[in-house]
Amino acid sequence: MGLLDGKIVLLSGVGIGSGIGTATMREVISQGGSPVITCYPAMFERVEEMAEGTHIFPCDFSQEDGIAGMCE
Numbered sequence: 001m002g003l004l005d006g007k008i009v010l011l012s013g014v015g016i017g018s019g020i021g022t023a024t025m026r027e028v029i030s031q032g033g034s035p036v037i038t039c040y041p042a043m044f045e046r047v048e049e050m051a052e053g054t055h056i057f058p059c060d061f062s063q064e065d066g067i068a069g070m071c072e
Contacts, residue, residue: 004033010068012038 009028011021021037028035 002030002032004028004031007033008036009033010036010038 011024011028025035025037
């Protein structure tokens with residue numbers, strides 16, 4: 001059992017270039033959580049490559065309140 005078992009975790013403003021987002025995503029998964037990544041549509045393909053098995057929601061950040069409603 002992990003700290004985040006069964007929780008949906010919103011990762012917003014993922015540090016794609018720095019690897020911070022990738023490391024955070026992997027830690028969420030290792031703790032039993034399900035990451036949801038928000039990103040600008042222009043970054044979707046790049047995030048998709050790093051986020052195997054992760055739900056990615058391409059959006060602008062004005063939609064973030066709606067996305068946060070999906071999370072715990």
